[in-house]
Every structure is written in C-alpha cells, then in structure tokens.
Amino acid sequence: MTDAYIYDAARTPRGKGRPDGSLHEVTSLALSARLLNAVKERNGLEGHAVEDVIWGNVTQVKEQGGCLARSAVLASDLDQRIPGLSINRFCASGMEAVNLAANQIKGGAGQAYIAGGVEMMGRVAMGSDGAAIAVDPGLAMRSYFVPQGISADIIATEYGFTREDADKLALESQRRAAQAWEEGRFSKSIVPVLDQNGLTILDRDEYMRPGTTPEDLAKLKPSFKEMGEMMPGFDKVAMLKYPHLTHVDHIHHAGNSSGIVDGAAAVLIGSKEFGEAHGLKPRARIRATAKIGTDPTIMLTGPVPVTEKILKDSGMAIGDIDLFEVNEAFASVVLRFMQAFDVDHAKVNVNGGAIAMGHPLGATGAIIIGTLLDELERQDKQIGLATLCIASGMGAATIIERV
Numbered sequence: 001m002t003d004a005y006i007y008d009a010a011r012t013p014r015g016k017g018r019p020d021g022s023l024h025e026v027t028s029l030a031l032s033a034r035l036l037n038a039v040k041e042r043n044g045l046e047g048h049a050v051e052d053v054i055w056g057n058v059t060q061v062k063e064q065g066g067c068l069a070r071s072a073v074l075a076s077d078l079d080q081r082i083p084g085l086s087i088n089r090f091c092a093s094g095m096e097a098v099n100l101a102a103n104q105i106k107g108g109a110g111q112a113y114i115a116g117g118v119e120m121m122g123r124v125a126m127g128s129d130g131a132a133i134a135v136d137p138g139l140a141m142r143s144y145f146v147p148q149g150i151s152a153d154i155i156a157t158e159y160g161f162t163r164e165d166a167d168k169l170a171l172e173s174q175r176r177a178a179q180a181w182e183e184g185r186f187s188k189s190i191v192p193v194l195d196q197n198g199l200t201i202l203d204r205d206e207y208m209r210p211g212t213t214p215e216d217l218a219k220l221k222p223s224f225k226e227m228g229e230m231m232p233g234f235d236k237v238a239m240l241k242y243p244h245l246t247h248v249d250h251i252h253h254a255g256n257s258s259g260i261v262d263g264a265a266a267v268l269i270g271s272k273e274f275g276e277a278h279g280l281k282p283r284a285r286i287r288a289t290a291k292i293g294t295d296p297t298i299m300l301t302g303p304v305p306v307t308e309k310i311l312k313d314s315g316m317a318i319g320d321i322d323l324f325e326v327n328e329a330f331a332s333v334v335l336r337f338m339q340a341f342d343v344d345h346a347k348v349n350v351n352g353g354a355i356a357m358g359h360p361l362g363a364t365g366a367i368i369i370g371t372l373l374d375e376l377e378r379q380d381k382q383i384g385l386a387t388l389c390i391a392s393g394m395g396a397a398t399i400i401e402r403v
Contacts (some may be wrong), residue, residue, distance in 0.1 A: 002271050004102035005282035009370030010191050011265035014205045014358040017121035022202040023262040028064045028120045032072035035266045038191040051110025053084045054101050056093025056117030057362035061129045092388045092396035093117050095365025099289035101269045112270035117362035120262045144241040144297040146234040149224035151299035152330035156251045163251040166331035167217040170256035170355045177352025178210035189370050207259040207358040217255040225250035241297045256331040261358025265366035288314035288399040295393050300333050302395020303387040304340045310397045322381035325368040327388040328353035
C-alpha cells in the first residue's frame with residue numbers, strides 16, 4: 001500500500017465570529033479560494049497537479065452550501081479539471097477531509113489531494129442548517145439528546161472536574177497561545193487574509209484574551225445552567241439516561257469553552273512519487289487514521305475511545321506519542337483525555353487551543369494537524385496524535401510521523 005505524506009499545511013488567522021470581527025466581510029468562498037491559492041503558490045503546483053480538493057464545512061447552507069469545495073476550486077487559480085468534494089463530520093470535518101485524502105492515496109486513488117475546511121461562523125450561524133437529532137422529536141427522545149454544553153457539563157460531573165480545574169486549563173490555553181504568537185511558532189503556516197487591493201485584513205488570531213485572570217473567569221456565569229435546569233430541562237434528560245447522576249455540575253462558561261470564530265485551513269497530501277515529480281520534500285507521514293461512534297448524550301468523550309482504537313490499529317501505545325493536539329471544544333474534553341491516559345499536560349496543546357484562539361468548526365481538524373506538525377518540527381520530536389470530539393457522539397484521530 002502506498003504511503004501518504006504531508007507536504008504542506010497552511011491556515012488563515014482566526015477572526016472573531018461576530019459582525020465586528022475582522023473577517024466578517026469575507027465570504028466562505030473567498031477565504032477558501034485564498035487558501036487554495038496559497039497552497040498552489042507555496043508548492044509550485046501547475047495544471048491538474050492534485051486529484052481532488054476535499055473540503056470540510058459543517059453548516060452547509062447559504063454561502064457554505066452547494067458543494068463549496070467545487071466552488072472554491074473555480075474561484076481559485078487551480079486548474080478547473082480538479083473537482084471538489086464537500087464533507088461534514090461536524091467538528092472533525094477538516095480532519096476527516098485529511099484522513100479521507102490520505103486513505104485514498106494509500107489505496108491508489110490518485111497521487112495528491114488538497115484537504116481541509118472552512119467555517120465562517122459570524123456569517124453562517126452554527127445550527128442554522130437544522131439537525132435531525134435536535135429537531136426531530138422521535139430521534140431526540142430516542143437518543144436522549146442534550147446540547148453540547150450540557151454534554152460537557154455531564155463529563156465534568158461524571159469524571160469529577162471542578163470549575164477551578166476547567167478555569168485553570170483555560171488560563172493555560174491563553175498563556176500558551178500568547179507565547180506561541182510572541183515566539184513566531186505559527187509563522188510557517190499562517191496565510192494572511194488580504195482585501196481586493198492586496199492590503200492585509202488579518203494576519204493574527206484575534207480572539208485571544210492573553211490578559212485573562214482567574215478573577216475574570218470567576219465572574220462569568222455558567223453558560224448552560226439555565227437550559228439544563230429549566231423545566232422540563234436537559235439535566236432531567238441526562239439523569240434519565242444516567243440514573244446514577246443526582247445532578248449536573250454546570251462548570252462551563254464563555255471563558256473555558258471554545259470561541260466562535262471564522263477561519264480556514266488546508267493540507268497538501270501526496271505520495272512519494274508526487275513529491276519527487278514536483279520537487280517537494282515530505283514533512284510527515286500519515287501513519288494512521290480512525291473514527292468511531294460513541295454515546296450521543298454525553299457526546300464529547302470520543303477522543304478517548306478513538307485514541308484507544310487508533311493505537312490498537314497501529315500497534316502503538318500511548319507512550320509512543322510525543323505530542324498531542326486535543327481540540328479544546330470545552331475544558332472538560334481535554335481534562336478527560338489527560339485523565340484517561342495519564343498524559344502530562346506539557347505534551348498536550350503545547351501552543352494553546354480553541355479556548356484561546358477559537359474553533360472554526362469545519363477547519364479545526366486540519367488546523368490542529370498543521371499545528372501538531374509545526375510543533376513536532378520545532379521540538380525535533382517524531383510522532384504526534386491529533387483528535388477531536390464530535391457532535392452526536394463520535395470521535396476522530398490522526399497519527400503523523402515526521403520523515
């Protein structure tokens with residue numbers, strides 16, 4: 001079977017997903033095309049150089065609908081003979097795009113792909129596409145549906161994490177992200193967003209709040225307490241599913257949950273022969289990929305079983321992994337991962353995460369793969385694992401190895 005290698009990883013800065021965010025006037029199409037052009041230019045790709053563009057985006061309506069991947073190819077400088085595929089695995093869409101591309105290369109279906117994703121959360125509101133699990137009463141009742149924030153609080157309750165634990169992780173995410181930017185750790189991957197005149201709109205993640213203090217976080221009200229406790233209330237739904245719970249500790253708030261932002265990311269993946277033909281040096285091999293379904297109520301525990309699966313499938317142990325990227329959808333997700341595997345926080349999200357810099361849903365999976373690769377190179381480490389929790393109860397993971 002052919003090996004699949006990462007030749008390049010790029011991303012835009014993340015803008016606040018609000019009307020006053022720097023990227024608010026930039027469409028999903030324009031941001032996607034900007035990144036595709038950057039990958040083309042950075043790697044000297046000419047003609048029908050890649051088999052396909054696989055592009056993740058979660059809310060596939062309005063400007064993000066209608067196979068945005070193909071639209072982005074046509075709006076970019078890529079050859080029009082390159083097709084496009086839009087995919088949606090919720091928060092892991094960008095990672096699934098990378099994994100799907102890698103596995104097609106391994107299976108002989110093409111020599112190279114551009115994979116990644118986009119989400120303009122300030123322009124296309126999260127949830128505006130509807131979701132059967134939330135709006136169809138039959139499925140919602142059968143699956144004991146609760147919103148993700150409630151799920152995060154259920155994890156905290158079930159596994160004993162306090163608000164102080166979550167706030168401590170959030171503060172560290174802010175500190176690490178600020179340090180990473182100060183030291184230029186993202187410089188290899190960042191593609192500034194320009195206007196039509198070539199002037200810079202955004203060249204730095206703007207959601208960060210590096211001056212946040214414990215006192216600031218202590219003032220924030222729990223975001224999901226009211227929806228959990230109001231009658232009939234999602235807390236009651238959770239306790240029907242998990243009778244051993246007598247209550248739900250609502251520890252999550254805006255300061256220890258991921259930020260709503262706009263952004264895009266892309267990864268160039270190819271075979272060894274592709275690299276040789278284009279004079280490109282591979283940076284890492286995609287060693288293994290995995291996805292899994294999990295309990296849809298607690299929902300966000302997927303990083304644990306999918307990591308167990310990918311390690312088993314690849315014949316590895318947790319101690320073989322040098323660095324981890326675990327998406328900071330909510331603080332309890334990362335806390336549970338570190339608890340389950342007894343992993344030192346010094347190896348997890350070394351440069352901060354979505355709590356500090358935001359979580360552009362369709363792009364985040366590709367972002368953390370690129371961040372992981374950059375950090376492996378910076379520290380001269382070999383093997384990294386990236387993983388995300390996923391709505392409706394799923395998990396995804398990717399293991400990369402430097403070459």
